[in-house]
Each structure stands twice: as structure tokens, then as C-alpha cells.
Amino acid sequence: MRIGRIRIFRDVKIETPNVALIDDERVPSERAELFIKNGVFLDENKKEVQLGSLELDLNSDLNNLYSDLNNTEGNKELYIVKDSLPMAKNPKLFARKILELRKRVGTDPLIYCAGIGRINEIAPLVYCGVDLFDSLQCTIASRNETLMNPSFMDTKETDEKLFKENFDGVKNEIKIVKKAIKMDSLRELAEVRSLYDSSMNVFLREIDDEYSTMEIFSPVKSSAKLKSLSTYSLARPEFKRYRKRICELYRRPESAEVLLLLPCSAKKPYSFSRSHRSFIRSIRNREGVHEVIITSPLALVPRELELFYPCSNYDIPVSGHWYEDEKTMIKNCLNEFLKRNGYKKAIVHFEDPFFLDVLKSHMEYECTCKGKATSPESLENLTKATSKIQVNGKSRSLEDINSISNVQFGVRIFDESCKIRGKYPYQKVNRGGKQMAMLSPERQMLSLTIDGAVALHKKTSDFDVEIEDFELKGAVCVPGIAKSSERIREGDEAILICNKKIKGVGVATMSGFEMNRAKRGVAIKVRHHT
Amino acid sequence: MNFWRENEVFGKNAFVILLETSGCSWRSCYMCGYNYKQTGEKSDQDLINQIESALLNYKGEDIIKIFTSGSFLDDSEINPTTRKRILDLLPDRDKQITIESRPEFITEKNLKPLKGRNIEVAIGLESSNNTVLKNCVNKGFKVEDFVEASTKVLDHGFKRKVYLLLKPPFLSEKEALIDLKSSIDFASIYADTISINPVNVQNHTLVKRLWVEKRYRPPWLWSLVDALIYSQKYVDKGKVVVSMPSGAGRERGVHNCFSCDTEIIKKMDKCRIKQSYDDLKDLSCDCIEKWKDSLALEKYVFGNPIYP
Numbered sequence: 001m002r003i004g005r006i007r008i009f010r011d012v013k014i015e016t017p018n019v020a021l022i023d024d025e026r027v028p029s030e031r032a033e034l035f036i037k038n039g040v041f042l043d044e045n046k047k048e049v050q051l052g053s054l055e056l057d058l059n060s061d062l063n064n065l066y067s068d069l070n071n072t073e074g075n076k077e078l079y080i081v082k083d084s085l086p087m088a089k090n091p092k093l094f095a096r097k098i099l100e101l102r103k104r105v106g107t108d109p110l111i112y113c114a115g116i117g118r119i120n121e122i123a124p125l126v127y128c129g130v131d132l133f134d135s136l137q138c139t140i141a142s143r144n145e146t147l148m149n150p151s152f153m154d155t156k157e158t159d160e161k162l163f164k165e166n167f168d169g170v171k172n173e174i175k176i177v178k179k180a181i182k183m184d185s186l187r188e189l190a191e192v193r194s195l196y197d198s199s200m201n202v203f204l205r206e207i208d209d210e211y212s213t214m215e216i217f218s219p220v221k222s223s224a225k226l227k228s229l230s231t232y233s234l235a236r237p238e239f240k241r242y243r244k245r246i247c248e249l250y251r252r253p254e255s256a257e258v259l260l261l262l263p264c265s266a267k268k269p270y271s272f273s274r275s276h277r278s279f280i281r282s283i284r285n286r287e288g289v290h291e292v293i294i295t296s297p298l299a300l301v302p303r304e305l306e307l308f309y310p311c312s313n314y315d316i317p318v319s320g321h322w323y324e325d326e327k328t329m330i331k332n333c334l335n336e337f338l339k340r341n342g343y344k345k346a347i348v349h350f351e352d353p354f355f356l357d358v359l360k361s362h363m364e365y366e367c368t369c370k371g372k373a374t375s376p377e378s379l380e381n382l383t384k385a386t387s388k389i390q391v392n393g394k395s396r397s398l399e400d401i402n403s404i405s406n407v408q409f410g411v412r413i414f415d416e417s418c419k420i421r422g423k424y425p426y427q428k429v430n431r432g433g434k435q436m437a438m439l440s441p442e443r444q445m446l447s448l449t450i451d452g453a454v455a456l457h458k459k460t461s462d463f464d465v466e467i468e469d470f471e472l473k474g475a476v477c478v479p480g481i482a483k484s485s486e487r488i489r490e491g492d493e494a495i496l497i498c499n500k501k502i503k504g505v506g507v508a509t510m511s512g513f514e515m516n517r518a519k520r521g522v523a524i525k526v527r528h529h530t
Numbered sequence: 531m532n533f534w535r536e537n538e539v540f541g542k543n544a545f546v547i548l549l550e551t552s553g554c555s556w557r558s559c560y561m562c563g564y565n566y567k568q569t570g571e572k573s574d575q576d577l578i579n580q581i582e583s584a585l586l587n588y589k590g591e592d593i594i595k596i597f598t599s600g601s602f603l604d605d606s607e608i609n610p611t612t613r614k615r616i617l618d619l620l621p622d623r624d625k626q627i628t629i630e631s632r633p634e635f636i637t638e639k640n641l642k643p644l645k646g647r648n649i650e651v652a653i654g655l656e657s658s659n660n661t662v663l664k665n666c667v668n669k670g671f672k673v674e675d676f677v678e679a680s681t682k683v684l685d686h687g688f689k690r691k692v693y694l695l696l697k698p699p700f701l702s703e704k705e706a707l708i709d710l711k712s713s714i715d716f717a718s719i720y721a722d723t724i725s726i727n728p729v730n731v732q733n734h735t736l737v738k739r740l741w742v743e744k745r746y747r748p749p750w751l752w753s754l755v756d757a758l759i760y761s762q763k764y765v766d767k768g769k770v771v772v773s774m775p776s777g778a779g780r781e782r783g784v785h786n787c788f789s790c791d792t793e794i795i796k797k798m799d800k801c802r803i804k805q806s807y808d809d810l811k812d813l814s815c816d817c818i819e820k821w822k823d824s825l826a827l828e829k830y831v832f833g834n835p836i837y838p
Contacts, residue, residue, distance in 0.1 A: 026826040036830065082832040086744035115831035136830060140837070143820050 006181050007110070007131065012049040016110055016131040017177055019117050019170050027139060028163045032171070036134055078110045078132075085115035085136075091199045095128065095206035099213050102129035106517035107217075107510075119148045119173045120197035126177050127190040128207045128214070133174075138166040151196050184224035191232050208235035215241055216513050221309045221445060221491030228297045228316035231325050238310060239297040243329075245407050246300050247336035252343075253304065253399035256290035258389050259346040259363075261353070263373055264295035268312035269425060269441070271303070275374050279349065282379040288391040290343065294350065296326040299333035304400035305407060307425050309444035309491075322354060331358050338362040347385045349373055395420075401429055401439065401446075408445055409493075411459040413437075413452070446493070450528050453495045453505040462487040465494045465508075465515065465524060472496065472504045472529035478518045488512035494524045504529030531580035533587060536595075539770055539805050544628075545591035547584045549577060551607040554600035556632060556670050560699055563732030564599035574612040581616050594620055595628040602629035603640040614643055624648055628691065633671050633679035641686045650689035652725070653679060657695060657709055658716035666698035673716075680720040692721035696728040696757065696784070697749035699737050702833035704825040707753045714761050714771075723770040724761065728754055728784035730777035741782070747835030751778070751786045751794050752821040758798065758807040765805050772802050781838075787817035 007016045014034055021030060023037035023046070034049075035042040043049045079101060081087070087094040101111060110131040117133030118141070125133075141148050142163040147156045150173065156162060180189040194200035207214055218237040226238055233239065260283070265273035270293055271280060283289055291303035301311045322330075335358050346365035348356070351373050359365050368381035397420040402412040414429055418436065421428045429437040429452070436452035439445075448456060456463060466482040476496065488494055488508050496504040506526040508515075515523045532548040551572055557565040581596075588594070596616070600607050608616070620627060628650040631640075636651065655676045656667050663669040683690050694713045697706035710726065717724045728749045731741045740746035754773060761771040777783025779791030786794065794813055801807045820837045828836055 022827065022830055024826055024830075026823055083745060083834060085831045085834045085836070089744045115834065115836070134830065136827060136836065139823060139827065143823065143837075 005107075006178055009049070012043055014043060014049060015178065017122070017126045017133070017174055017181075018131070019122075019133040019135060019167075019174055021135045021167065022139070027135060028160075030164055030167050032135075032167075034132075077108075078112060079105055080112045080114055082114060084113035088113075088116055088121070088199070091203040092206045095203045096210065098125070098128055098130060099207060099210050103213050103216075107514050108518050108520070117170055118197070119150050119169050120193045120200050122170070122173050123177050123180070123186065123193040124190040124200045124204050124207075126181075127186050127204075129217075133170070135167055135170070138163055138170060141166050150193060184219075184222040185227075187236060187238075188227045188229060191229055194232070195230065204232060205235070208232070208237070211235075211237060211240055216486075216489070216511055219490035221443075226310050226314040228314060231323065233316075234297045234325060234329055236297070239314070242310060243297075243299050243333055246298075246302075247333055247340075249410055250302070250337070250340070250403070250407055252290050252302065252341045253396055253403060255392065255394065255396055255399060256288060257344045258289050258386070259343040260289050260291045260386070261346065261348050261350055261355075261359075262291055262293050263350055264293050264301070264318065266318045268314075269306040270301070270312075271306060271424075278374055278379060279382065282382045282386075284383055284387040285389040285391045286386075287394065287396045288389045289347075289386055294330060294334075294355070296322070296330065299330045300337055302403060304396075304403045307439060307441060307444060308404050308407060312441070313444060320351070322352075327354050331355050334358050335361075347382070349378065349382050397427075401427065401437075404439065404446055409456055409460065410462060411456070413455040413459055415455075445491075447507075447527065448493050448495075448505050450502065450505060450530060453493075453502055453528075456493070457495050457497075457502060461485060463493055463495050464497050465512070466497050467503065469498050472526055474526060475522045476506070476524040476526060478510075478515060478521050478523050481515050481523055484512035484515035484523075486512040486516065488515070496524065496526070496529070502530070531584055533584045535591060536774070537799075537803055538593060539772065539803055541803065542592040544593035544595055545588050546595040546597065547581065549580055549596060549598045549608075551577065551598045551600055553598075553607070554632075555604055555606050558668050558670060560666070560668050560736040561695070561729045561732065563735045563738070574609060574615075577608060577612055578615060578619070581619050585619065585621070588621065590622075593626045593628060597630055601631040601635045603631040603635035603637075605635075605640075610640070610643065617644070617647060626650055626689070628652060630654070631679075633675045636679035636682055638682070641682060641688070644688070645686065648689075650691055650723070651683045652691035652693060652723075653683075654693040654695075655713070655717060656693065656698065658713040659709055662698060662701070662709055666700045667695065677720065689723070690721045691723040691725060692717040693725045693727050696726055696754060698729060699740050699746050700833065702824075702828040703747075703750060703753060703821070703835075704828065705833070706749060707756060707825070710753075710757050711760050714757065714764065718764045718767075718769055721769070723772065724764070726754065726757060726761075726771070726773040728773070728775045728778070730775070730784070731782035745834055747838070748777075748782060749784050750821045750824065751784050751791060752818055754784055755794065755798065755810050755813060758801070759810050762807045765807065770805065771807070773798065774802070787815060787820070790815035790817060 018034050020034040020036040020041060021032035023035040033044050035046055041049050087097060111129060112132035113130050115136045117137045122133060145155055148166050148169050180186045190204060194204040214237045262279055264270060265275050267273035270276045293301040295301055296316055298311060305311050334355050343363055346359055346363055348365055348367045349369055351369050366385055368378060368385050370377045398414060398418055401420055402414050405413045418429050418431045421430055425441045427439040428435055434451050435449050436455060437446045437448050462485050465484045467476060468480050468482055470480060489511050490508055492508045494506055494508040495502060504526050505528050506524045508524055509522050531550055534546050536544045536546055538544050553565045596602060598607055602608060626648045630652045633653060653676060656669055657663055658673055660672050680690055694710060694717060696710050714724060729737060730748060731738050737746055765771050775784045778795050779785050785791055801809055824836050
């Protein structure tokens with residue numbers, strides 16, 4: 001679970017996100033799954049449904065109108081952002097207020113933005129946690145003789161069908177948003193929609209600035225490819241999180257003392273691409289070379305992390321053209337990276353190395369590209385440059401797996417007695433004949449066995465989930481959780497602990513933040529239990 | 531000091547003097563920014579000088595209005611002696627003199643010295659609903675206080691004028707219109723003249739802040755038109771109903787879609803002078819649909835304005 005998710009109210013057959021048609025004489029009557037009338041939600045047959053109730057009696061308490069989001073105590077199921085309409089005119093404020101509310105009330109309750117619901121508003125707002133909209137914007141657009149359209153605003157002669165066309169457009173957008181949620185592509189949709197709408201544009205930038213909040217709700221693993229569509233994508237929490245981990249957590253394998261900077265490839269994992277196969281063939285003394293791929297929007301991908309999510313699960317048009325924003329981002333990351341990781345020297349096998357000034361301030365370097373990176377001359381230079389490197393002949397595979405462990409868990413959990421088995425890209429970590437962990441292109445992260453969980457638990461409590469005493473089966477639901485570490489994100493490994501004993505290990509299906517606040521829902525899918 | 535001339539109902543005219551005093555002593559209403567302009571204490575002689583220099587321009591208009599952006603009867607603005615001197619300076623003892631005051635200054639002591647003059651006392655009641663007065667205007671007095679003051683004015687044989695507010699903050703367009711109409715009903719008992727004042731957005735006020743935040747829109751002209759048509763029944767019974775909105779047809783004043791405003795304002799003014807508001811019924815513009823939407827749908831957005 002995350003913000004921007006589908007909720008199904010089975011007994012009343014209503015799904016959110018959704019848009020309510022205002023049931024009033026001034027609004028043409030259309031078919032809708034949800035209506036709102038006099039402060040009450042109605043279903044398609046106009047029967048009252050309990051999604052929570054609204055206070056609309058304006059005369060009863062006039063001061064009530066002049067309140068913002070501060071009144072959010074209690075176990076409410078539904079929160080209405082009363083001043084959505086004026087607030088939306090100030091998208092920066094709006095974004096901050098919505099996120100603030102979402103963080104305060106957790107992910108269980110619905111959030112309804114009264115008066116909001118232009119086609120282009122819906123995806124970005126759902127992405128930051130809004131569940132309900134209404135048809136007021138359709139009325140406004142129709143009065144302004146405007147036909148709403150996701151990519152531009154069309155003006156039209158007034159006709160009686162205009163409201164219907166607009167409302168159909170919004171209903172359709174709700175369908176698209178739900179589809180995007182199911183396909184793990186809501187972020188992409190939100191980016192595309194905000195491109196055509198200047199206020200949503202500002203809105204998305206603002207929520208991206210609220211990284212610390214958005215990051216909590218962004219899974220560390222999702223099924224769809226993360227698409228980098230525009231410069232906004234650079235600020236996407238998933239990408240930013242990866243870059244932060246590379247700059248702030250990562251340490252190079254000790255035995256790889258020469259840095260080799262390589263271009264990325266369209267095909268992932270990189271080492272399966274034509275260009276990287278020829279690079280690898282040309283590199284000598286590979287155990288002593290630290291191959292680091294330069295790419296946007298991830299900045300730097302050390303070779304041993306190429307299987308780690310999202311390094312083989314992102315998509316950016318590979319045109320060979322770099323935008324200034326990307327260059328700046330990569331240079332900053334490279335600088336941070338080199339502050340933490342020293343090398344004897346660097347080899348730059350890169351057609352258009354725009355980052356040499358950064359490199360120069362840290363170490364000596366040699367450029368091996370003449371023309372294309374895959375040209376025979378370039379590859380020959382690469383071979384020459386790497387043949388002088390001295391290596392001790394030891395395999396680096398354990399160090400490499402520990403690199404992944406470091407980025408995934410913040411700690412290196414495998415000691416010298418661990419052995420790596422398997423045919424790349426599949427890798428198993430064994431110790432004393434017992435499997436501890438597995439790395440596969442499907443999971444794209446280390447998945448732990450009980451023995452692996454023990455090793456992780458010894459190093460850190462960041463992935464601990466204390467559960468009540470019951471028999472473990474396929475899944476742990478929220479009521480079974482006593483306390484969860486808030487470092488856990490959706491998709492992370494979670495160690496199940498009861499009475500200080502490790503009872504199992506699995507994958508979190510919601511963040512630890514949510515586990516501690518939600519009232520229902522599956523929290524962890526159990527992989528192994530004792 | 532400032533002065534100007536106005537056309538009054540039934541072809542009369544008025545000479546208006548705006549005295550610069552120390553300003554309203556209440557100075558807390560949510561929509562009022564007049565007080566901000568006041569420039570501190572004024573000496574008695576200063577006030578007399580202001581009147582004398584204004585009167586140099588007086589050309590025998592039927593009515594003289596002396597406004598202070600506060601209360602003429604407030605001793606802290608104009609002391610009783612100066613008040614008497616000002617009235618004595620006015621040329622013709624029979625000419626109608628209009629003054630304004632909050633109810634708390636309308637006392638036996640303050641009214642007595644005015645005896646024998648043709649005085650009209652204007653009181654800013656704003657609304658006949660105590661909840662609105664307290665929460666939406668912050669007026670600082672109750673309807674009951676107004677009634678008491680108004681009765682005293684009548685007892686002294688003076689004319690009575692009441693100002694009513696159209697759309698104080700925190701009311702939707704519909705609530706504001708309903709409130710205004712019931713206030714008109716109420717005021718018709720206690721006043722000879724009802725003046726309707728649509729809120730305009732003045733600097734340094736709470737209304738300004740709400741307006742900047744897009745949580746307040748000045749009333750629609752259509753609401754004013756509707757209220758004037760409604761008030762015709764009191765005009766027919768001999769009451770005078772006027773509205774001379776400031777900032778009308780502009781973003782900060784009572785307005786419609788900005789394309790029909792000028793025509794409506796012109797027509798409204800003609801109707802005011804004739805005292806016949808039935809002609810307003812013929813007005814039309816496409817934006818009337820937006821006004822009707824606002825009346826019906828603003829409750830769905832907690833009274834926030836829907837259209838600019």
C-alpha cells in the first residue's frame with residue numbers, strides 16, 4: 001500500500017479514487033458511480049453510502065468556515081479539505097497542505113478535495129494522496145464554454161452536452177488513474193498530466209521538494225519500469241533515494257582500486273548489452289577495476305549494483321544528448337561519491353566526458369575513447385590501460401554482494417565465511433552449507449532466508465517488525481503487528497520478531513510508517529518462517 | 531478633508547464633507563480599512579478649519595452630509611463644543627444635515643444639542659442578525675443596541691438612515707443575499723432610508739487577506755440587483771432605498787463578469803434617483819448563469835467563491 005492507491009468499499013460497491021457528481025438542480029443529471037448531495041455521499045442509485053459524513057451546515061457555525069487543516073483529531077474515516085478551491089489557486093501551499101494532512105492522518109482515511117477535479121489535476125493529486133473529487137470543475141468549465149482535455153484546453157460553443165462531455169472526460173480520467181495505480185505507473189501519469197497544466201506543474205515540483213515525506217510512501221521495488229520522461233523525473237523520490245544511498249552509504253569494493261567510468265546502455269542489465277559485452281571483453285585484470293556506469297537519472301551505477309533495483313528497471317531515452325540539469329546532477333553525485341571513495345587512478349571510457357573537471361580535483365585520469373566508445377581503437381585503448389593493473393587473483397564476488405547489502409540495508413551482512421554460488425545474474429549466498437540470501441533479476445534485491453535474517457538482525461534493527469504471538473502463514477496483517485521499524489519501505493525485507501526471537505522473514509507490502517498507523521491491510525508477505 | 535457632490539433621490543443634490551478626525555474609536559470591523567488612513571489626533575481648531583474651507587465650495591445643495599469615517603457623535607472624535615460650532619457654521623438652518631454614528635454614541639446628552647436642526651442620523655447596522663454581526667462583521671454591538679439608539683433618534687424627531695452590508699466575509703453568496711433581504715425587512719421598521727453597501731476589498735482588512743487567498747469574492751452585482759428589486763415593496767410604502775457602491779464593476783468591488791457591469795451600474799443609478807427598481811428586471815447577461823451557480827453550489831465548497 002502507498003498513497004495514491006485504490007480502495008474498494010465492497011458493501012457499497014464503490015472504489016476510490018473517484019469523482020462525485022454534485023446532485024443539484026443547477027447540475028445536469030448524468031450517470032455516476034458516486035453522488036454528493038447536502039453533505040452526504042450517494043451511490044449510483046442515489047442511496048446514501050457511508051464513506052464518512054460531511055458537515056455542510058454553514059449557518060450553524062460561521063467560524064468553522066475559517067479553519068484550515070488543523071482540526072484533524074480523532075479516528076475519522078474521511079477528511080474534507082474545505083478550502084481546496086481557493087488553495088488550489090496557490091499550488092505550492094496546496095501541495096504542502098495536502099501532504100501535511102496525509103502524513104498526519106496516515107493512509108487509512110479518505111481525503112476529499114471539495115470543488116477540485118479538472119482532468120489534469122486528478123493524477124498529480126491522487127499521487128500525493130487525494131481520494132475524492134467532485135464535478136464542480138465540470139460545471140465551471142462548461143460555463144466558460146471550455147471542453148476539458150488532458151493535453152490542451154479547447155474552447156467550444158456552448159451546447160447542452162458540454163457538461164456531459166466534461167464529466168465523461170473526468171470519469172474516464174479516474175479510470176486511467178486506477179489503471180495506472182494497478183500498473184505501478186501513477187508517477188508517470190502524474191508527470192505527463194502536469195506538463196500540460198501550469199499550476200499542477202508547480203504542484204508536482206513542490207511535492208517533489210517534500211522528498212522526506214514522499215519517500216516514505218514510495219516503494220523500494222515496484223513491478224513497472226520507472227520511466228524518466230522529463231526533467232521532473234530527476235526529482236522522482238525513487239531516483240533521488242537511489243542517488244542519496246550511492247552518495248551517502250555506498251563504499252567501493254576494497255580490491256577494486258582503479259575506477260573505470262563507462263556509458264550506460266539501453267538494454268538492462270547493462271552487462272547483457274552489446275556495448276558492455278565488448279567493454280567487458282576488452283578489460284584486463286577485471287577484479288581490480290571498479291566499473292561505474294554514468295547514467296541519468298541514477299547518476300552512478302557501480303557494476304555490482306546493476307541488478308539492484310532500480311538499476312535495471314528504469315527507462316530513459318538514450319540519445320547521447322545530456323541536459324544541463326542532468327550534467328549538474330551527475331557531477332554533484334560524482335563529487336560526493338569520490339569524496340567517500342578514493343581510487344589509485346581513473347580511466348574514462350566515455351565519448352563525451354563532461355565531468356572531467358570533477359574527476360581532476362580528486363585524482364589522475366586517462367581517457368581511452370577515440371570517437372565511439374565501441375570503436376576498435378577505443379576498445380584497444382581500454383585493454384592497454386587496464387593491462388598494467390595489478391591484482392591479487394582473489395574473486396571479488398563476496399565484496400560485490402556486500403555492496404548490494406550495503407545499499408539495500410545500510411550494512412554489510414555477509415562475513416568472510418560466506419560463499420557465492422550460481423550462474424550470473426542468479427546468485428546465492430551460502431554459509432556452512434546453508435543458504436542465507438538470493439539475488440535474482442526478478443526480485444532485484446537480496447531476499448533473505450531465516451539465516452540471512454539472523455545476520456541482518458545482528459547488524460541492525462532497521463528491518464525489525466515486532467509481531468503478536470500467533471502462527472505464521474502466508475501473510476501478516478496490520479492487527480498482528482505490535483511495532484514496526486519506520487525505516488521499512490514497501491518492498492523491503494522485513495524480519496518478523498516475537499518475544500525477541502526471529503519467527504520469519506518476508507517482504508513488506510506497506511511502509512513501517514503505515515504499519516504503525518493503519519488499522520487494516522496486509523503488511524508483510526511471509527517468505528520463510530520457523 | 532475632502533468634499534464632493536452627489537445626486538440624491540428625486541432630483542435633489544447633496545454636498546458631502548469628509549472630515550479628517552482621529553477616526554473611528556471601534557476600528558475593528560473586518561471589512562473596514564478607512565481607519566488606517568487616519569492620521570492621529572486633530573485639534574478642535576483643525577476640525578473647524580476643515581469645515582470652513584470645505585464650505586467655501588458649497589453652492590446651496592439641498593443636503594449637507596458630514597462624514598468622519600467614524601462617529602460624528604463620538605466625543606473622542608469631535609468634542610461637544612466643536613460639534614455645536616460646526617453645526618452653527620453650516621449656512622442654512624433648515625437644510626437637511628446627515629451625520630453618521632455608532633449606536634453607543636447616540637445618547638440623550640449627544641442628541642439634545644442638535645434639537646431644532648433638520649438632522650438625519652445614519653447608523654451602520656450592517657445586518658439584523660446578531661450572529662452575522664458578531665462573526666462576520668465584528669461590529670461590536672448587537673441589533674438590540676441599534677434598536678435602542680434608533681428609537682432615541684425617532685423620539686428627538688430626527689430622520690433615520692440605516693446602512694446594510696451586502697456580503698460580509700464568511701458568508702456564501704446565497705447566505706449573504708438571504709441575510710441582506712431579512713435585514714431590509716428589519717430595517718424598514720426602523721429607518722426612513724435604507725442604504726445598501728456591498729463590501730469592497732479595502733487594504734489592511736481581514737477581507738483583504740481572505741480575498742488575496744481567494745477565499746472571498748465581493749458580491750455579484752446580480753445579488754445587489756436582486757436585493758434592490760426585492761426592496762421595491764418598501765419603496766412603494768414610502769421608504770427610500772439607495773445603493774452607491776464604491777469600486778463597483780471592479781475586481782475589488784461588487785461586480786459581475788466585467789462586460790455587463792457598466793450598463794447595470796448606470797441603470798441602477800437611474801433607478802435610485804427615480805426610486806423605481808422594477809426596471810432592473812429587464813437586465814440580462816450570460817453571466818447570470820454563473821451567479822445562479824454560485825448561489826446554488828457554493829455550499830459544496832464551504833462558501834468559497836466559485837467564479838472570479
